[in-house]
Amino acid sequence: MSEASFEMVLNELREAAPPAPERLRGLVRSLPAATPRFSLRVRPAISAAIVTMLVVGVGVSIYAGLRGDPAGHRNTANYFSASESAQSGGTKQRNPAPSRGLGFEQQLAPGLTAKSRLQKQDVAMRLRVDDLSGATQSAVRTTRRLGGFVAGADYATRSEDGNSRLALRVPVANLQKAIASFTQLGTILSQHISVADLQGGLERLDARIAKARHAGHAQTVARLERRRDALIREGTYAHVSLQLTTAKPAAKNVVPGRFDRFLDTSGDILGKEAIAVLYALVVAGPFVLIAALLFLAERTRRRRSDHRLLEETG
């Protein structure tokens, strides 16, 4: 068949194609008119959700930046406040203000220490002083005056600065007085106080001693009593590690401005949000990929199945 005649055949197909029967036309006419309704389109909805999330994420970080992070920046502020006091150096704290966190009597609150219980108390303090020798001697004198003793000392001076490390044992009863006295020596750079309860161990030892005594085990009683004495000694004297230095701060700490703090906080929050999104992507990504592959595979299978069905249908 020539191309022209085949083209005529195709035209014949086109021209002879029948119109829809009147019955069908009537049926379609009788169908109610479709009213456009609000519909949620998937792609615009996803785009809108992403944009909303971005806006909310950035908005939250900006809001938090303007408001100031209550947790992070309060610490920073305190740090700089302490640094500022460190820079002011030279001026000894004759009357340390409790509000600056340097009132150790307030810091060793009754919540931490209980006079009715045997407790092991450790204190570590670092101070900057002007007169290293005088401050060291003053600390030793104070310790002895309060009934304590020097367990170890390390004193070193150089041309620019000097350091003195004292390991002191101070009776627990006078510990707060000792700390209050040490704070007068110079500017506090750092402090650490820890309290561990020994009362439980003491009571257990007492019970074991009574039991051994009842059983008539003299050697065991003696050994346990030695341990009891050691424990009581441990609870009687607080360990104070006092480090005195004349070193000046290396560099002047710049107090960040409001804008810097805003940028810092916003950046922190944005970073955390990015990490959360990345985490969600890493966790959900493989599942989404598998679901997409399954969807594509099922669609391909269905299309092939449909085509086979139509091929088989005459």
Place this chain on the structure above:
Amino acid sequence: MAEEHLDDVYRYLLYMTGNPHLAEDLAAETFERALRRWRRFDPRRGAARTWLCQLARGAALDHFRADRRRRKREGVYASDVPELDEPVFGEGLSPALDRAVCSLSAAEREVVVLRVVLELDGETAARVLGIRPTAVSTRLSRALQKLEERMVSDVRG
């Protein structure tokens, strides 16, 4: 919109099924589906005619699947296509051409009706069929070649 595309939908279904009565039923079902799914129609993704043809195809495939299941269940293998004296695919069609079209498979007739009778472009036809435009060209070429062969053999026979 329904009436505007009614003829196209009917013709498409007529070629797919080779049965005017069935095509009429399926066309009615197609428009009922269209009414139910109207809110899913997105004009940006294709013309209304394309969407209606896709719905018509779905209706026809559902019918063919149900028919295949029924045949398997009942063990019936005879064709349901009625033996009509009149040409199936149009009143003015020559009997030889009508027979040649009838001898094609539904898949072949489908691509012929889309590209030749409804004169859809390759991309639109591809969208209706859910395949690539190149695959549409291949299928059309094979279907037309087969149609030509059938007509030639019919004339010779």
